[in-house]
Amino acid sequence: MNATSFRTAKAIEGRMLTFDIGSEAFAIRADCVREILEVPHVTHVPGAPAFVNALINVRGTVAPLTDLRIAFSLDSAKHNEDTRVIVIEELIHETRETIAILADKVNDVCELDGGQVEQAPAIGTRWRPELIEGIGRKGDRFVIVPDIARIMGEYVS
Amino acid sequence: MSGSDPVAAFRVEAFELLDQIENDLLDLGQDLGNRALVDAVFRGLHTLKGSGSMFGFDALASFTHHCETAFDRVRKGQARATAALVGVILSARDQMRALLDETIAPDEAAQAAILAALQAAVADDGAATTAPAADAANVIEDATRLTFRLAPSAMANGNNPLNLLGELRELGATKVCADLSRLPPLDQLVPGECHIGWTMLLPASVTRDDIEDVFMFVMDDMELTLEELEPASAASEIIAVAETGTAAPSQARTPSAPAAESVRVPAERLDELMNRVGELVIAQSRLAQIAAQGGTINEIALRAVSEDIERLSSELRDTTMVLRMMQVGGLFGRFRRLVHDLAQETGKSIEFSTEGETTEVDKTVIERLADPMVHLIRNSCDHGLETAEQRIANGKAGTGQIMITATQTGGEVIITVADDGRGINRDAVRAKAEAQGLIAPDAVLADQDVLQLIFHPGFSTAAQVTNLSGRGVGMDVVKKTIEGLRGTIRMTSVEGQGTRIMLHLPLTLAIVECMLVRVGSGCYAIPLSAVEECLELPASEAAGGKSRSFLDVRGELIPFLRMREAFATDWPAELHQKIVIVGAGDTRVGLVIDQIIGNAQTVIKPLSRFHAGLGTFSGATILGDGTVALILDVGNLLASAQRQSATRAVGEAA
Numbered sequence A: 001m002n003a004t005s006f007r008t009a010k011a012i013e014g015r016m017l018t019f020d021i022g023s024e025a026f027a028i029r030a031d032c033v034r035e036i037l038e039v040p041h042v043t044h045v046p047g048a049p050a051f052v053n054a055l056i057n058v059r060g061t062v063a064p065l066t067d068l069r070i071a072f073s074l075d076s077a078k079h080n081e082d083t084r085v086i087v088i089e090e091l092i093h094e095t096r097e098t099i100a101i102l103a104d105k106v107n108d109v110c111e112l113d114g115g116q117v118e119q120a121p122a123i124g125t126r127w128r129p130e131l132i133e134g135i136g137r138k139g140d141r142f143v144i145v146p147d148i149a150r151i152m153g154e155y156v157s
Numbered sequence B: 001m002s003g004s005d006p007v008a009a010f011r012v013e014a015f016e017l018l019d020q021i022e023n024d025l026l027d028l029g030q031d032l033g034n035r036a037l038v039d040a041v042f043r044g045l046h047t048l049k050g051s052g053s054m055f056g057f058d059a060l061a062s063f064t065h066h067c068e069t070a071f072d073r074v075r076k077g078q079a080r081a082t083a084a085l086v087g088v089i090l091s092a093r094d095q096m097r098a099l100l101d102e103t104i105a106p107d108e109a110a111q112a113a114i115l116a117a118l119q120a121a122v123a124d125d126g127a128a129t130t131a132p133a134a135d136a137a138n139v140i141e142d143a144t145r146l147t148f149r150l151a152p153s154a155m156a157n158g159n160n161p162l163n164l165l166g167e168l169r170e171l172g173a174t175k176v177c178a179d180l181s182r183l184p185p186l187d188q189l190v191p192g193e194c195h196i197g198w199t200m201l202l203p204a205s206v207t208r209d210d211i212e213d214v215f216m217f218v219m220d221d222m223e224l225t226l227e228e229l230e231p232a233s234a235a236s237e238i239i240a241v242a243e244t245g246t247a248a249p250s251q252a253r254t255p256s257a258p259a260a261e262s263v264r265v266p267a268e269r270l271d272e273l274m275n276r277v278g279e280l281v282i283a284q285s286r287l288a289q290i291a292a293q294g295g296t297i298n299e300i301a302l303r304a305v306s307e308d309i310e311r312l313s314s315e316l317r318d319t320t321m322v323l324r325m326m327q328v329g330g331l332f333g334r335f336r337r338l339v340h341d342l343a344q345e346t347g348k349s350i351e352f353s354t355e356g357e358t359t360e361v362d363k364t365v366i367e368r369l370a371d372p373m374v375h376l377i378r379n380s381c382d383h384g385l386e387t388a389e390q391r392i393a394n395g396k397a398g399t400g401q402i403m404i405t406a407t408q409t410g411g412e413v414i415i416t417v418a419d420d421g422r423g424i425n426r427d428a429v430r431a432k433a434e435a436q437g438l439i440a441p442d443a444v445l446a447d448q449d450v451l452q453l454i455f456h457p458g459f460s461t462a463a464q465v466t467n468l469s470g471r472g473v474g475m476d477v478v479k480k481t482i483e484g485l486r487g488t489i490r491m492t493s494v495e496g497q498g499t500r501i502m503l504h505l506p507l508t509l510a511i512v513e514c515m516l517v518r519v520g521s522g523c524y525a526i527p528l529s530a531v532e533e534c535l536e537l538p539a540s541e542a543a544g545g546k547s548r549s550f551l552d553v554r555g556e557l558i559p560f561l562r563m564r565e566a567f568a569t570d571w572p573a574e575l576h577q578k579i580v581i582v583g584a585g586d587t588r589v590g591l592v593i594d595q596i597i598g599n600a601q602t603v604i605k606p607l608s609r610f611h612a613g614l615g616t617f618s619g620a621t622i623l624g625d626g627t628v629a630l631i632l633d634v635g636n637l638l639a640s641a642q643r644q645s646a647t648r649a650v651g652e653a654a
Helices: A148-153 B006-030 B035-054 B058-075 B083-100 B108-123 B131-141 B161-170 B208-214 B231-252 B267-292 B299-323 B329-346 B363-384 B388-393 B426-435 B447-455 B475-484 B634-653
Strands: A009-011 A016-021 A024-029 A033-038 A054-058 A061-066 A084-092 A095-103 A105-110 A116-118 A132-138 A141-146 B143-149 B174-179 B197-203 B223-229 B325-327 B350-355 B360-362 B400-409 B412-419 B488-494 B498-506 B511-519 B522-527 B531-536 B550-553 B556-562 B578-584 B587-593 B595-603 B617-622 B628-632
Touching (some): A084 A105, A084 A148, B006 B083, B035 B058, B161 B174, B329 B350, B329 B363, B363 B475, B475 B488, B522 B595, B578 B634, B617 B634
Parallel strands (some): A024 A141, A061 A095, B522 B628
Antiparallel strands (some): A016 A024, A016 A105, A054 A061, A132 A141, B400 B412, B488 B498, B531 B578, B550 B556
C-alpha cells in the first residue's frame, strides 16, 4: 500500500543534512547549516530551560546549544566519539540567530526519497505534530524534518 | 556617502562651526560686553558663509551673509550686542542648520522674519542705521535687478570681474547668478575673453550712480540693465532666483542616505596605534623565526616573545579603546542651548553650569546618552525649578541652578544632573502611584523605592501636562536607555532643596575587567568595578539551608546569596567557600562562591534571545582557553537582595 495515497505530501526543495538523535533520524535543510563541529567545551546556563541550557564558543561567537531530545522527548545519550554539534543560522521571529544543535551522529547530505515529505500523523506519534514540518524517507528509514524556526521560537523571550 | 565626499566633509565642519557659534553666542549672552566673543562669532559666521558658497550652499551663504553683516556692526562698535540680538542670531543659527540639511525645504518666510528681527535688533540701539543691516530687510521688501555683461575684451584690458562682484557685494547685492548662456563650445572658447554675464538683486537704496561708479572703468562696450522690481514680484523673483540658483544643485545631490559615521581622532593617538602595530609586526617575525628553527625550540626566547605579544596586545587594546573615547564636553555644550530656550519658554531664570567636560566616555555611550539627558534637564527646568517669585518666597535665590557634572571613578563614569528646585514630593508620588494601582495604599516603601516609582512607565506627577514634560513618557525611557548601556540610575532628592540624579555608566561597552569565580563546575565573571571586597565564608555559615542569610561585616548587616543554591549545582562544595561582596552605592550583597580564580579582561558578548530573559546574566565572554563564561548581572543580584531585605523587614515588623 502506498502511504502517500491517504496523507498529504509536500515537496521539499534542496539537499538535506541528515543526523541521528537516539534511534530517530532527523533532516534539516543543508543550506542553513554553517558548520559541523566536534563537541567543544560546553558552558551550562543555570536557570535556563533544559532545551537550551548551554552555550558554546563558535569561532568567537557565543552560540546557544540546543538539544532536540528535549523537544521530542527522546532518551538522552552519553556523548561519544560520533557526537557532533551542528551550527545553523535560522530566522527566528524575524532575526537571524546562530544556534548549535546537538546530534548523536551526523550522517549525510542528500535529497530525501522523492524529494518530498508527508504531513506528520496527528495520532500515532509521541510528538507534537506542529513541531514537525513533515516525515520523509531515506532508504529504509523514516526521517523527521523538524520545524526548527517553530521549535526555537517557543524558547525565545 | 564616501568619506572623501567634500560636501559631506563640509557639512560635518559646518555643523561643528554652528555648534561653536552657538556656544560663543550663549557665552556672549552671559557677558554682552566681551569683544573676544563678538569677534569669535563674527569669524564663525564669516567662515561659514565663505565655505558655504564654495560648496554650493548658496541659500546658506546669502542668509549667513546678512547675519554676518549685522554682526559686523556690533564688531565695529556701530551697534551694541544685546540679549535680543543674541536671541535672533541663535534662531538664525537654527535656520542655517536647516539650510545645511537638504532634506528640509528652506523656509523663506521664517528667514525673512529672522532678518527683519535682526534689523530691528541692531537698529533698536539708536546707532545710525546705514546700509548693510538695512539692506538685509530691504532685499525682501523691494529691490532692483541688475543684469550686466562685460565686453569680451574686458579681461584683456586688465579688469577682473571678481573685483567688480566684490564691490557689488559691498553695495548689498544678493542672489548673484552667473549667466552662462553665451558660453561657446570648448573648441571655440577663447580663454582670455569674458563670456559670463551676471544677474543680481540690489537693495532699492542703491542708486544708479552707485552702480555706475562700480563699472566706471569698464563702461565701454558692456551691457548693463537695471530693473526696478515691484515689492511682490521682488519676493517671487527671489524665490525664482533661489529655485534656479539652489534648487537645481540640491536635486542633483542624492536624497539623504544615512551619513556614514565618522569619528575625529587626534593624530597622536593614531601615531601611538601605528607604533604598537609596528612593534607587533616585529614580535611576530621573531615568533616566526623561533618556529622555523629546527630541532629543539629555545624556550626562553619563546617565552620572551610571548610576553612581548601579551604586552603589545594589551597596549593595542587600550590604544584602540581610547580611539573610541570622546569627551563629554561636546554633549554638555548642546544642553546649554536647551536650558537657554527652556528658561525663555518657562519664564524662569536659570543658571546652567557644567563640570568635568574633559571626562571621556565611549562614543556609543555619548550618542545614546543625549536623549535621556534632554529628558532629565527638561524635567529639572519644568518640574524641578520653581518660578523666581516662588523661590524668593521660599528664601532661595531667584535664579535656579542646574548643574551637570561628569566624574570618573574606577571603571565607571558618573554623570549627575542636579537642580536646586523644589525636590520630589514623596506624598504626591505615592498618591499618584496608588491612584494608578502601582502600589497598594498601605504598602511600606523605603525612600529610595518611592523615588524609583517615577521611573515606572506612564508615571508623571505633573498635575498639568506642559509642552516641556509631564506626558509620563520620560523617565521610564531614561531608565531603559541607561540600563541598555549597562548603567544604573540613582537619585537623591530633598524636598525644598533640589533633586540630584546620577547616571552610573560603564567606561566602555566592549571590554570589562572581571573577577573570575568558580561555582560548582562553572566559571563565572563578575565585573570588577562592582566588587568591593572578598571574604572567607565563616565556618558557622558554611552549612547551607539556614533561613538566615545575613552576614555581619564590620558591624554592617549584608545579605548574601548562596550561588551554589541559585545555580543548583551538585558538585561537591569547596571546604572554604568565599564571599564576594558586590555593590553599587549603598546597596551591597555578598555572593557565596566556591573559589576565586583571578582577574581577566573580558570582551562582552551579548546573550542570545534564548537567555536574555533570564536576568541573572548580563552577557557572556570567551576566556583564554576558548571556553564560554557567563557574566553575572550585578544590578539584578542587588535587586533580588533588596527584595530579600524587604521581606526580612516585613518579617521583623510582623
